[in-house]
Amino acid sequence: xxxxxxxxxxxxxxxxxxxxxxxxxxxxxxxxxxxxxxxxxxxxxxxxxxxxxxxxxxxxxxxxxxxxxxxxxxxxxxxxxxxxxxxxxxxxxxxxxxxxxxxxxxxxxxxxxxxxxxxxxxxxxxxxxxxxxxxxxxxxxxxxxxxxxxxxxxxxxxxxxxxxxxxxxxxxxxxxxxxxxxxxxxxxxxxxxxxxxxxxxxxxxxxxxxxxxxxxxxxxxxxxxxxxxxxxxxxxxxxxxxxxxxxxxxxxxxxxxxxxxxxxxxxxxxxxxxxxxxxxxxxxxxxxxxxxxxxxxxxxxxxxxxxxxx
Amino acid sequence: xxxxxxxxxxxxxxxxxxxxxxxxxxxxxxxxxxxxxxxxxxxxxxxxxxxxxxxxxxxxxxxxxxxxxxxxxxxxxxxxxxxxxxxxxxxxxxxxxxxxxxxxxxxxxxxxxxxxxxxxxxxxxxxxxxxxxxxxxxxxxxxxxxxxxxxxxxxxxxxxxxxxxxxxxxxxxxxxxxxxxxxxxxxxxxxxxxxxxxxxxxxxxxxxxxxxxxxxx
Numbered sequence: 001x002x003x004x005x006x007x008x009x010x011x012x013x014x015x016x017x018x019x020x021x022x023x024x025x026x027x028x029x030x031x032x033x034x035x036x037x038x039x040x041x042x043x044x045x046x047x048x049x050x051x052x053x054x055x056x057x058x059x060x061x062x063x064x065x066x067x068x069x070x071x072x073x074x075x076x077x078x079x080x081x082x083x084x085x086x087x088x089x090x091x092x093x094x095x096x097x098x099x100x101x102x103x104x105x106x107x108x109x110x111x112x113x114x115x116x117x118x119x120x121x122x123x124x125x126x127x128x129x130x131x132x133x134x135x136x137x138x139x140x141x142x143x144x145x146x147x148x149x150x151x152x153x154x155x156x157x158x159x160x161x162x163x164x165x166x167x168x169x170x171x172x173x174x175x176x177x178x179x180x181x182x183x184x185x186x187x188x189x190x191x192x193x194x195x196x197x198x199x200x201x202x203x204x205x206x207x208x209x210x211x212x213x214x215x216x217x218x219x220x221x222x223x224x225x226x227x228x229x230x231x232x233x234x235x236x237x238x239x240x241x242x243x244x245x246x247x248x249x250x251x252x253x254x255x256x257x258x259x260x261x262x263x264x265x266x267x268x269x270x271x272x273x274x275x276x277x278x279x280x281x282x283x284x285x286x287x288x289x290x291x292x293x294x295x296x297x298x299x300x301x302x303x304x305x306x307x308x309x310x
Numbered sequence: 311x312x313x314x315x316x317x318x319x320x321x322x323x324x325x326x327x328x329x330x331x332x333x334x335x336x337x338x339x340x341x342x343x344x345x346x347x348x349x350x351x352x353x354x355x356x357x358x359x360x361x362x363x364x365x366x367x368x369x370x371x372x373x374x375x376x377x378x379x380x381x382x383x384x385x386x387x388x389x390x391x392x393x394x395x396x397x398x399x400x401x402x403x404x405x406x407x408x409x410x411x412x413x414x415x416x417x418x419x420x421x422x423x424x425x426x427x428x429x430x431x432x433x434x435x436x437x438x439x440x441x442x443x444x445x446x447x448x449x450x451x452x453x454x455x456x457x458x459x460x461x462x463x464x465x466x467x468x469x470x471x472x473x474x475x476x477x478x479x480x481x482x483x484x485x486x487x488x489x490x491x492x493x494x495x496x497x498x499x500x501x502x503x504x505x506x507x508x509x510x511x512x513x514x515x516x517x518x519x520x521x522x523x524x525x526x527x
Contacts, residue, residue: 278335279335
């Protein structure tokens with residue numbers, strides 16, 4: 001395992017170094033002050049260095065480190081999400097419960113590897129308990145709206161994201177002790193697809209996919225990015241228990257899901273009149289701006305792998 | 311470097327800043343009044359006990375150590391726990407709001423604090439705003455301070471979302487993103503009428519609030 005981890009790490013650093021050098025040359029040769037695209041590109045690459053460092057650091061601590069990392073990602077995502085929703089005084093206990101009880105319990109259940117409960121804890125028990133608690137407080141104004149927003153928030157930010165570290169618990173025959181690499185495979189392909197879609201969109205983008213939702217999502221970016229990222233996923237098959245073909249197909253599926261995640265997140269932001277979810281990651285916006293694709297990709301990837309490989 | 315604050319006050323101020331960042335991810339938006347080292351009165355909208363923590367979290371460590379919050383003595387000076395918090399743990403200037411029973415002139419208390427070089431966090435509405443209105447009418451305090459100490463900068467600070475994080479009567483904060491927008495400083499013009507100045511200052515603060523359609527700067 002350590003050999004593959006080292007290879008992956010060296011590969012990542014190589015990609016980031018290349019990106020930094022290319023962006024550095026571009027910045028050096030273009031007229032000052034820099035265009036905002038280039039400024040943003042530099043900020044994004046810098047943030048990528050920090051994110052890769054953070055993820056690598058968590059991986060050093062094994063499963064526990066990765067679970068803690070994603071519990072934090074969920075916390076930050078939920079905080080950004082709830083900030084944009086309608087909250088009333090009567091929602092306080094439900095909201096506090098989402099942050100202080102549901103999020104820690106969900107990740108604890110993954111830590112103790114209790115699949116039977118972590119897969120239904122939120123969609124069954126919290127789904128029913130949260131509106132009950134809200135109703136007990138008696139405030140019916142916009143009740144349906146408030147309750148639905150809470151459900152959505154907990155599903156997107158906690159339930160879906162928690163399926164990334166849950167990959168480590170999958171008992172895939174012949175893959176013992178390599179669960180973290182499966183996580184690395186998913187993150188690398190989905191985030192790689194985001195970056196490649198951005199690059200292809202900037203270079204070739206002409207035809208918008210959904211002009212009323214996002215001006216930056218184009219068919220050229222979508223097809224080029226997903227095709228490239230799927231090839232990359234096939235090339236990363238050595239991280240996984242899959243054959244190159246299987247790895248490519250799973251990568252393609254994850255990237256398509258990731259695209260839908262970004263699209264839905266954009267629709268929510270557009271509805272609420274904001275450009276970014278927050279300001280946590282410079283150049284990228286908030287945590288959800290970076291994690292929206294993983295939100296949609298992780299549960300589907302998890303269940304397909306679970307169905308077909310265990 | 312300590313600006314007259316005790317070590318305990320500096321420590322608890324830093325701790326509160328760490329906590330405030332963990333819960334609210336608060337970020338200052340400097341819209342015309344970047345930190346410049348001058349003595350200042352930060353005047354802000356007020357709906358939560360957490361308000362002054364957010365403003366002081368946004369300041370540089372030095373500015374934070376010399377900045378005191380102006381608070382009501384009737385609330386923060388009563389009871390042992392509150393007294394310990396307001397006098398020992400935090401840096402506050404307690405003023406008596408009830409002017410029938412008061413023993414010290416609030417203006418004099420605040421001017422004394424300014425004269426020792428402190429910056430102040432001041433809530434010109436006089437109390438926490440529990441109405442649907444974004445901002446109440448300003449009391450005269452801000453005008454009196456501006457007239458008495460014209461060298462001190464008056465910086466409007468719009469505090470966003472804190473009333474949702476920690477509303478009146480709540481013990482535990484809900485984690486939500488907050489921002490504090492620091493606007494251009496307001497100056498009292500030569501011979502300017504009290505009401506006109508207060509209205510101008512109020513408009514300067516209101517102008518920093520996000521628009522209703524939710525657009526952020």
